[in-house]
Amino acid sequence: MNYRMLSQGLAGACLVLGTLGAGSAQADATTDEIARYREMIADGNPSELFALQGEELWKQKRGPRNASLEQCDLGLGPGVVKGASARLPRYFKDTGRVQDLETRLMTCMETLQGIDPKTIINAAWGKGEREKMQAIVAYVVTESHGEKIDIDMKPPQMKKMYELGKMTFYYRGGPMDFSCATCHGDKDKRIRLQDLPDLRTQAGAAAGWGSWPAYRVSNGQFWTMQHRLNDCFRQQRFPEPIYGSDVTIALSVYMAATGNGGTVMTPGIKR
Template sequence: MSLLQTVLSRAVPLTLAFTAAFAVPAAHAQGSTADEIAKYRQMLADGNPADLWEAAGEEMWKKPAGPKKASLEQCDLGKGPGVVKGAYVELPRYFADTGKVMDLEQRLIHCRMTLQGLTQAEATATPFSGGKRSDIERLVAYVTGASRGLPVNVQLKHPAEKESYALGKQMFFYRGGAYDFACATCHATDGQRIRLQDLPNLLEEKGARFAYTTWPAYRVSQGEVRTMQHRLYDCLRQQRFPEAVYGSELITALTMFLAKNANGGTYDAPALKR
């Protein structure tokens, strides 16, 4: 059984209305729609509600919590205890203290357990808001926001990082589910779309940078900030794959593949999405 199969075995409305303006030839209509969506996002950018999530996340980062009554200010995200600025653009990465490659959400779980004394169940409770507030989404908004304006710089120096990237690449092309889809079905070709959304080619520098550097994001249609784990979880759901375990190495590997492909792109999130 391959590593991918092993991992998979463990993983068991804002509506944009465009009317008469698009009664034009298809090629022009596609370009016009994308342009209008881009303008709409720009109009809202200055009032992105994700700012509230960032502020709440910073408060949580600094506030003593858990059985140990400790803050997360000594959490090492890869650049030293407590260093937040620039950490996200270098994740996922290998951590010697755990002996594994971790993305941001995995690392936050680790810090909440080791520093604050939470159990794994407590540290992973409500990873995605939906009726209940998600502390993780707020912490992620704060940490990622601290890297805004910096270039993505994910390295493959450690053998475990190379292995993670290779697994992520394998997963990207892996076909399965009821539709026999892969990530590559939608994201390995230029010019594809679904409804009003352009589907970036994640194998090309431009597409990979555009997609990766704008997550996490405030989803207007959901009224929440959604993390990278949620983004990939939702993609797999739409492909009708088995539900991925939150914080699993599979999601980290896929994130590693996407992040490495986006290297050099300027990080600009939490962003705003439909």
């Protein structure tokens, strides 16, 4: 299957659908059509290509230490990938930090391979080591598809990060006086024909957190959760957070913990 042609075709279809007349009935029909397109390509999610690349990178010997990531401990023991992302973010005793998937992978890349985290933090989206990170993330989250979100909130460090994430979720600021809750703090809200989950609720958080990272049909790119959150800050007209910063980890803890018990649907497909 030519995924590039497919993504372009689907993007065009979504654009055409978006030009249908105004009115709630037409909008509902358009949303249904977009949902059908997602179902149509669900068995051939283009994220599979990124995941395959990520699996190769996971096993490839790289960096100054010429080592693979096969002994990386994502929380379930060295080398265990199956189900790991469904239990992230989590508190890691070896770093003394709460880490999400990407920051934990940066720790493994530094300690096992000798790759400086700055090569990822300072890179642009889709470039260099950050591009490789996106592929590795695609591989890891694919190994948790269908698992239940299971965030361990017993450590006090997790509770602290949850409260920071909740505070950030409701914090209003910037030239638009927006917060995360502006878009994701009500039921049945929609923007550009995209349903916005209410992240205050278990069902909404499970749907939102459980479907990212995802392949974006509109631009043919795979977006990690870090990328998704950074883009939310951009849309609020806030400065872009530093890659792997505590504020993005805290927001992840808030969403993941709120969605506890939901089903992991990653990698998802978004318009």
